[in-house]
Amino acid sequence: MTQSLCVEDVHVTFKNTCIIDGLSLSVDDDEFVSIVGTSGCGKTTFLRALGGLLPNSARIGRTELHGSALQAPEPRVAMVFQHFGLFPWKTVEENILYGVRVQGRTEPRERMERLLEVMHLGHARKKYPRQLSGGMKQRTGIARALVLEPELLLLDEPLSAVDAITREVMQQEVIELIEAEPRTALLVTHDLDEAIIMSDRIVVLGGPPAHVVLDIRSPIERPRTLETVRSHPEYLGLRRRLWGALESGRAAA
Numbered sequence: 001m002t003q004s005l006c007v008e009d010v011h012v013t014f015k016n017t018c019i020i021d022g023l024s025l026s027v028d029d030d031e032f033v034s035i036v037g038t039s040g041c042g043k044t045t046f047l048r049a050l051g052g053l054l055p056n057s058a059r060i061g062r063t064e065l066h067g068s069a070l071q072a073p074e075p076r077v078a079m080v081f082q083h084f085g086l087f088p089w090k091t092v093e094e095n096i097l098y099g100v101r102v103q104g105r106t107e108p109r110e111r112m113e114r115l116l117e118v119m120h121l122g123h124a125r126k127k128y129p130r131q132l133s134g135g136m137k138q139r140t141g142i143a144r145a146l147v148l149e150p151e152l153l154l155l156d157e158p159l160s161a162v163d164a165i166t167r168e169v170m171q172q173e174v175i176e177l178i179e180a181e182p183r184t185a186l187l188v189t190h191d192l193d194e195a196i197i198m199s200d201r202i203v204v205l206g207g208p209p210a211h212v213v214l215d216i217r218s219p220i221e222r223p224r225t226l227e228t229v230r231s232h233p234e235y236l237g238l239r240r241r242l243w244g245a246l247e248s249g250r251a252a253a
């Protein structure tokens with residue numbers, strides 16, 4: 001496996017408060033890694049550091065994607081946000097194509113059509129975000145990131161604002177998308193089951209300040225479905241280990 005993302009000794013400080021204290025992580029090409037940790041430990045801050053969304057004065061350390069530094073938002077990296085981040089005055093189709101247009105790239109019409117189809121958004125392509133359910137908004141957010149074919153996909157609790165049933169359906173959809181089109185991805189989630197179902201590897205952060213408590217490769221191989229993961233003999237043991245690490249991360253903070 002080739003290394004895709006390399007994070008070395010990253011520190012983030014806001015107004016003299018240390019939020020991330022020397023975090024290092026390397027991620028292989030096409031590896032799907034989940035980051036879990038108790039509320040406020042610094043997970044979103046870590047993703048924002050990778051997405052180039054923090055002022056350079058707030059962070060030090062090395063963040064590289066395929067050997068070149070990540071310091072500012074760039075086309076190689078796409079982020080999906082918890083609260084969708086859609087432009088209310090643009091239709092589904094316009095939202096999906098926004099990044100492509102900003103980058104001055106040729107519109108990948110065929111790719112967009114395929115994403116509209118797999119994300120069940122074809123019928124809603126001319127609708128505005130106010131006319132969509134939470135699930136449809138987030139499908140649009142995910143399609144907008146994937147249409148860019150990013151080298152690194154950052155997902156910040158993308159499914160936490162949708163109801164439990166939609167969440168499970170979308171977990172499966174995202175798994176299928178990633179399995180059909182492998183991609184290096186980091187997912188921040190509070191949900192241990194979501195992390196287990198979606199990931200090749202799970203990193204538990206303690207804090208603040210954020211630090212790695214456990215970094216574990218999943219014993220449950222792809223292809224994963226909700227069904228096969230929950231009935232897997234290693235599932236409960238893995239869940240217990242993650243839970244223990246979360247508790248110790250909180251205790252040490």
Ligand SMILES: Nc1ncnc2c1ncn2[C@@H]1O[C@H](COP(=O)(O)OP(=O)(O)OP(=O)(O)O)[C@@H](O)[C@H]1O
Pocket residue numbers: 014015019037038039040041042043044045046190208
């Ligand atoms: N721009 C900022 N200025 C000052 N403090 C900040 C800023 N952004 C985040 N913080 C602080 O950094 C800490 C970590 O926040 P962060 O959102 O990264 O945690 P999190 O683990 O993602 O939390 P949650 O799971 O609740 O979303 C918090 O104490 C937060 O108040």
